[in-house]
Amino acid sequence: MIDPSLKSIDALFSPKSIAVIGASESFGKWGFDVIHHIVSGGGDFAVYPINPKREEVFGLPAYPSVLEVQGELDLAVIVVPPEQVQRAMDQCIRKGVRSVLVITAGFKEVGRDGAALEADLAKAARSAGLRFVGPNCNGHFNTAAGVFSLGSPRRIKPGGISLVSQSGNFGEHIVTKGWERGIGFAKCVSSGNEADLTVADFIEYLGEDPHTQVICAYIEGIKNGRRFVDLAREVSRRKPIVVMKGGNSPEGACAARSHTGALSGEAAINDGVFRQAGIIQVNKVQEMLDVASAFLRQPLPAGNRIGIITAGGGFGVIATDACRSTGLQVPALSSKTLSSLSRWMPSRWSKANPVDMAGDPFYSMPAIGGLLKSDDVDAVLAVSCLGFRTKDHDEFPATVRDELIAFQNQTTAMELEAMGGLIERVDRHGKPLIVAAVTPPGRSRAIARLVQEGIYPYESPEDGARVLSCLVQYSQYLARRPSQVG
């Protein structure tokens, strides 16, 4: 039997009918953005603006309350001022709305009076068996169903990442960064104060969701630590859970209290508990998409032995330091691998791991291919090689310009062609290829091809090593028998 909260979450993400309580045509109001995003999402559902002062909103007939709406309502989004929320919720209960999302703020996060309002709201809904999101949240979306109460539908691309965030601001930021980087999302929800539905409920739901391949969460506090850990341990055997935890410092925890009213220490959730539950914890904002997008595309490495390849020695040293500082191994290469690589390499190459091509990046492709094939390593970190940089024509001397442009075009085309084979090797050998400190995609068609494939280059080898260490951590978690876990 399906947990009733999961059924409510289904109604939330895939509604056939949506009421927007507080829908407005006044720009700058939440009620404007929500109805506009929902209408322009283009999903297959009926939309009912609720606004007693209007005949219609955005050309749709408006209703004084949900009670006047004919037929069933799967979802009501509440954006009226805080003092009107309880009444709207009561009407949703009487109407038998299947799920509610309360965007309105001004509850637990503002102090005692707000907390009392919130407790009343939760009590009423609970006794009626109505599950709701919020209050004090930013909305949600489901790209597969064209449902968007958060974010512009034209900007959000479908993809395998789902996000649940205890900060609406953080959630919007991650979704916006995804858009800028071409990374898509399945579902997203800002869980707000979690008066009813919690981050754990959403992780449980997303664990079952076929559109979600990777679950991301921003968490400030957890209400039921034991349940969260048990659930995470079970879900993370099926798909990775990438968590950014806010409130790790005493001052941060204090700020969290006035933000979502969360008590960070409450569940005694610490890094060790997260790790035991298979959760991949990230420590800075941009790591969340770095790591999640890697999980989407990269094979999981069988071990932690990294083959490093670089056009020049400095980056070999730096990448080695970066791998070691995140617990990755940089093993010696066997004579078999060394002699196999030597066939492709310039004579002055390092003949060791890191593989240093000594200033000659033209050999990157076969060398990376050779490392992916080698039994000595489980993953490849390619730094400052790969991606022939297209120069502007005026960078060449006039006398040889035409010749050099022809050479550049030929080299670019060759590298682009070889890239297909390299990507095929990543999949065939089941080894991640992490690329860092390379030419930006706008200057290299080969790197643009990688990005198109979902393999995103990182600014620094340190970022690349960090992502690799997350892939290794998750792979090691899966390798343990479930009975050994916990």
Next chain:
Amino acid sequence: MIDPSLKSIDALFSPKSIAVIGASESFGKWGFDVIHHIVSGGGDFAVYPINPKREEVFGLPAYPSVLEVQGELDLAVIVVPPEQVQRAMDQCIRKGVRSVLVITAGFKEVGRDGAALEADLAKAARSAGLRFVGPNCNGHFNTAAGVFSLGSPRRIKPGGISLVSQSGNFGEHIVTKGWERGIGFAKCVSSGNEADLTVADFIEYLGEDPHTQVICAYIEGIKNGRRFVDLAREVSRRKPIVVMKGGNSPEGACAARSHTGALSGEAAINDGVFRQAGIIQVNKVQEMLDVASAFLRQPLPAGNRIGIITAGGGFGVIATDACRSTGLQVPALSSKTLSSLSRWMPSRWSKANPVDMAGDPFYSMPAIGGLLKSDDVDAVLAVSCLGFRTKDHDEFPATVRDELIAFQNQTTAMELEAMGGLIERVDRHGKPLIVAAVTPPGRSRAIARLVQEGIYPYESPEDGARVLSCLVQYSQYLARRPSQVG
């Protein structure tokens, strides 16, 4: 009296005459790039291609050796194969060339035979009093004099950062990233194997150089630790020295040995020694430009008390954690500051540090201004606020499109206008303004204005906090009396 090595370095960076030994018109050869870059640098110097097989190179008369060149030579750049380097160096000695730069590789970094070659080279030069750079380096440049043996002159912008790198590859990467980000450089040198001139010599020189405001260095090993530390301690009182150290792990140190032949442990240089000498150590590649560009533009904070401002609570929590984890304080605000800020803020703001505008970023400008003015904080970290995001026209509903475009244009113009006042406050109050997780400059004219001003936004609040901690570290170093240092 000026140290003779400094005079040689002057000849290296500001030569009136340059010979390129091994100049070539064959694309793909070092001798091609070097002569091309030197010629197209447009500086006020004579160029002499040295190539016994050619009558001319790029339209300039070629000479069989430097000995045939009429007049004095300030600089000879050597790019011939390794076995010909000693002969070229001997000719430079006989000619009385003032400085030499040996790009050619195949010396100490390739093993015992190479080390012997290198020792002979150094011995000959030293006994003649000729100072040289390399071997196994990538070249150098000086934007003020139009001298470029490394990098494309059309791509490198003048600026206050100078870079000395024991990895040519790393140096090129930093310079290229500077170009991509619009950050300029004064001087740069790849110091290679340092058979003669070392990173310490260049730091000494750059310490006196009026064009250099910030010195960056990538270091794998240091020959004379005591001298380096004494020198760094003295130079860093005048300008910041930002160092990335390679070879911190045993495996990385081993890779460094085969790269530049450097022994990382040799001088027992560790983080504590660096810190005592006032050196700002960065731990990942992209931090080098993040930190150096902040030193170029930001005032030094008088203390470590950070005022955080954000549009939403999640980022307030995250930014607080980030500050605390780098040793920065996030102090309580005085009632004076609180009441002053309240005049500008939406009613539901956090009334505390972090200043959380509760979803209403329109108040960013006056709020940041208020924090800059407040006696409670020494610097401001603005996260996920500031920078009204320009939407594409198709993001608006058709019925209200024109109205919203007008609103957007007005808001953008107002924010842009207010930005000038904000920048003025940064300077007036002498407090850094660090901006993170904001709208990219391409979508916000206000952020574009900040970038133009040299205030670069960071992806993550963690990156911003890290940069702030470096500014604080340097400020604290300067605040100590010289006698207390060391």
